[in-house]
Amino acid sequence: MKIVGENMGKIARILVAAVLLSGMPAPSSAQTRTVNTEKGPVLLSVVARGLAQPWGMDVFPNGAIVLTEKPGRLRILDQEGNLSAPLGGVPPVADVGQGGLLDVTVDPAFASNRLIWLAYSEPASDGTNSTAVARARLSADGTTLEEVTVVFRQLPRYPGRLHFGARVAFAGDGTLFVTLGERFRDPWREQAQDLCSHLGKVVRLQPDGTAPGDNPFIGRDDALPELWSYGHRNVQGAAIHPETGKLWISEHGPRGGDELNVLEPGGNYGWPLVSHGVEYSGQPVGRGRRSAPGLEDPVSTWTPAIAPGGIAFYRSGAFPGWQGNLLVSGLGARAILRLELEGEAVVHEERLIADEGRRIRDVAVGPDGVIYALTDDEQDGSVLRLTPGG
Numbered sequence: 471m472k473i474v475g476e477n478m479g480k481i482a483r484i485l486v487a488a489v490l491l492s493g494m495p496a497p498s499s500a501q502t503r504t505v506n507t508e509k510g511p512v513l514l515s516v517v518a519r520g521l522a523q524p525w526g527m528d529v530f531p532n533g534a535i536v537l538t539e540k541p542g543r544l545r546i547l548d549q550e551g552n553l554s555a556p557l558g559g560v561p562p563v564a565d566v567g568q569g570g571l572l573d574v575t576v577d578p579a580f581a582s583n584r585l586i587w588l589a590y591s592e593p594a595s596d597g598t599n600s601t602a603v604a605r606a607r608l609s610a611d612g613t614t615l616e617e618v619t620v621v622f623r624q625l626p627r628y629p630g631r632l633h634f635g636a637r638v639a640f641a642g643d644g645t646l647f648v649t650l651g652e653r654f655r656d657p658w659r660e661q662a663q664d665l666c667s668h669l670g671k672v673v674r675l676q677p678d679g680t681a682p683g684d685n686p687f688i689g690r691d692d693a694l695p696e697l698w699s700y701g702h703r704n705v706q707g708a709a710i711h712p713e714t715g716k717l718w719i720s721e722h723g724p725r726g727g728d729e730l731n732v733l734e735p736g737g738n739y740g741w742p743l744v745s746h747g748v749e750y751s752g753q754p755v756g757r758g759r760r761s762a763p764g765l766e767d768p769v770s771t772w773t774p775a776i777a778p779g780g781i782a783f784y785r786s787g788a789f790p791g792w793q794g795n796l797l798v799s800g801l802g803a804r805a806i807l808r809l810e811l812e813g814e815a816v817v818h819e820e821r822l823i824a825d826e827g828r829r830i831r832d833v834a835v836g837p838d839g840v841i842y843a844l845t846d847d848e849q850d851g852s853v854l855r856l857t858p859g860g
């Protein structure tokens with residue numbers, strides 16, 4: 471059967487709708503094919519589709535996936551490939567520009583507390599918005615969020631459409647990191663260097679939203695206690711290194727100059743004083759410097775931009791050749807970047823599934839070592855699965 475272009479999308483949507491309405495599992499086996507990588511063939515499957523701008527996902531202990539759709543929906547994809555109806559109880563989001571329902575993170579103690587965490591752009595009554603983080607308990611039947619509690623709000627608010635961040639990552643000590651954008655425009659973005667503003671920061675919180683007593687700026691009256699690092703532009707990827715416990719982040723640069731950073735407490739990561747990229751106008755950023763004393767240099771940069779979304783460390787025997795790698799989802803790169811590391815240095819890069827040509831917003835690893843990726847499409851976003859074999 472040869473069906474091309476727009477018709478294929480329409481027919482696919484009708485099929486997906488029919489499958490969803492019938493409640494039957496998605497026919498994933500029919501959409502599995504072999505793709506080649508440097509370390510051998512892998513099986514690529516489409517396990518869900520028809521999603522509206524899926525943005526973030528995480529994996530439950532049983533291997534099911536929870537995922538966001540940017541307009542404000544949260545769904546669960548079970549291990550058999552059944553995609554749930556939108557869950558109830560999701561807080562209102564500002565679905566404007568890059569804003570909406572962004573990240574979702576399963577609590578490390580989900581098996582006992584059923585908590586999940588959401589990061590989203592929160593609308594305010596005066597027309598402004600900002601990134602907020604809420605925690606909620608998943609109802610016993612898995613259909614609704616209960617006891618939704620906002621634990622963090624980025625300040626100041628701004629009536630903008632760009633650069634919200636926003637990932638949530640738990641450290642091994644039970645604290646959580648939240649990445650926050652600098653809201654893009656002058657003069658707001660200058661606040662990335664202002665320790666009394668949440669713009670362009672990574673914050674570290676206790677689960678109740680308060681600042682841990684060992685945060686780097688605790689006790690200073692010229693800095694917010696929740697800050698962990700500053701001088702960031704728009705951080706959409708965050709993952710804890712499984713051995714060192716340090717937070718690694720991916721950060722959108724301007725025109726070129728996307729960054730991978732390893733965060734030190736209290737570190738200044740330079741935006742908008744230094745950058746490996748240039749302004750969208752082509753003008754230099756600041757004085758055109760890439761580095762300066764007192765500012766932390768990135769571990770790696772990409773020019774032209776890859777537009778990095780979520781990141782995940784790979785630690786599983788399922789793909790033995792990828793053990794210890796960092797996976798980076800590339801929107802602009804239209805690939806999953808597989809980075810081989812030596813300590814904090816990137817020594818090799820492979821672009822996985824680049825032939826698919828799909829903008830990849832997030833990547834996650836299941837308990838069995840299976841890799842999942844979200845494709846960023848307005849109406850036909852999908853969940854991809856990579857498994858060994860072929």
Ligand SMILES: [Ca+2]
Pocket residue numbers: 701729739740741744766768
């Ligand atoms: Ca930087």
